[in-house]
Amino acid sequence: MTKILLVGCGKMGSAMLAGWLERGTSPGDVVVVEPSCPDLGSVRVVASHAAIPEGFVPHVVIFAVKPQVMADVVPPYARFGTSLFLSIAAGKTIAFFRSLLGPDAVIVRAMPNTPAAVRRGITVCCAEASVPAQARDLCGSLLEAVGEVGWVDDEALMDVVTAVSGSGPAYIFLLAEAMEAAGLAQGLPPALAERLARATVAGAGELLRLSSETTQQLRQNVTSPGGTTAAALAVLMAEKNGIPGLMSEAVAAATRRGRELAG
Ligand SMILES: NC(=O)C1=CN([C@@H]2O[C@H](COP(=O)(O)OP(=O)(O)OC[C@H]3O[C@@H](n4cnc5c(N)ncnc54)[C@H](O)[C@@H]3O)[C@@H](O)[C@H]2O)C=CC1
Numbered sequence: 246m247t248k249i250l251l252v253g254c255g256k257m258g259s260a261m262l263a264g265w266l267e268r269g270t271s272p273g274d275v276v277v278v279e280p281s282c283p284d285l286g287s288v289r290v291v292a293s294h295a296a297i298p299e300g301f302v303p304h305v306v307i308f309a310v311k312p313q314v315m316a317d318v319v320p321p322y323a324r325f326g327t328s329l330f331l332s333i334a335a336g337k338t339i340a341f342f343r344s345l346l347g348p349d350a351v352i353v354r355a356m357p358n359t360p361a362a363v364r365r366g367i368t369v370c371c372a373e374a375s376v377p378a379q380a381r382d383l384c385g386s387l388l389e390a391v392g393e394v395g396w397v398d399d400e401a402l403m404d405v406v407t408a409v410s411g412s413g414p415a416y417i418f419l420l421a422e423a424m425e426a427a428g429l430a431q432g433l434p435p436a437l438a439e440r441l442a443r444a445t446v447a448g449a450g451e452l453l454r455l456s457s458e459t460t461q462q463l464r465q466n467v468t469s470p471g472g473t474t475a476a477a478l479a480v481l482m483a484e485k486n487g488i489p490g491l492m493s494e495a496v497a498a499a500t501r502r503g504r505e506l507a508g
């Protein structure tokens with residue numbers, strides 16, 4: 246059985262942990278290092294690396310803490326040199342982890358997203374060519390417990406992945422927030438505005454998932470010539486300040502920020 250050491254059990258760590266347990270990982274095969282010491286039932290939780298039970302030798306150490314604290318958090322884990330190290334942090338490069346874990350460390354960098362909490366995430370992984378297939382398979386199966394998994398060879402793409410799918414759920418939630426606010430402004434009662442925005446984003450997402458039509462076709466299917474949608478899209482797709490231009494700027498900004506976090 247795969248022994249897992251999870252370092253950081255916040256939003257992403259807890260989503261992954263729930264996925265592993267649901268997939269049949271035994272709670273006894275997981276140790277969580279989390280200073281806030283949440284009650285995780287029969288999963289052992291310790292407040293710091295110093296309290297990891299002696300004799301627990303993980304097959305994989307997963308870093309799920311914020312990028313800004315990673316340089317302080319990682320070094321004590323170099324003692325698990327025979328493990329695979331998996332990071333889900335934005336920005337932080339494989340070279341950064343190698344500098345802290347040693348030249349022989351086997352490292353995989355991954356970028357999941359918060360729909361992992363409902364097993365509908367998408368994660369992209371990246372590893373150097375020297376990383377064995379067995380290590381890649383282990384990462385793949387751990388991350389498939391919370392959704393789809395893909396791989397890229399070019400690490401530079403990880404910052405773009407982060408900007409599109411890592412941060413992407415926030416763009417969709419913002420869209421729902423904005424639709425709700427706009428409905429309110431046009432006179433809908435608050436509860437109805439909230440319900441319509443949530444159900445519309447969720448329903449459109451499900452249609453997108455199940456349909457084989459392109460996103461463009463799905464949009465056109467809603468848009469009658471001279472109708473209401475066309476009136477709205479003339480605003481949303483305007484060359485100046487329309488969603489396509491804004492999204493392009495937003496993804497570029499997030500990509501730049503990922504590069505800044507590299508360290
Ligand atoms: N929230 C998101 O949408 C996504 C986040 N990520 C990445 O996942 C990582 C974690 O992000 P979140 O789960 O959102 O953050 P979070 O703040 O919810 O969780 C981080 C956890 O790390 C814990 N922590 C702090 N110091 C620690 C230490 N020394 N040892 C062990 N645990 C420690 C904190 O108590 C906290 O519970 C980040 O690197 C982020 O870039 C990746 C994809 C999506």
Ligand SMILES: O=C(O)[C@@H]1CCC=N1
Binds near residue numbers: 335407411412
């Ligand atoms: O905002 C962030 O930096 C993290 C990475 C992707 C989603 N949240």
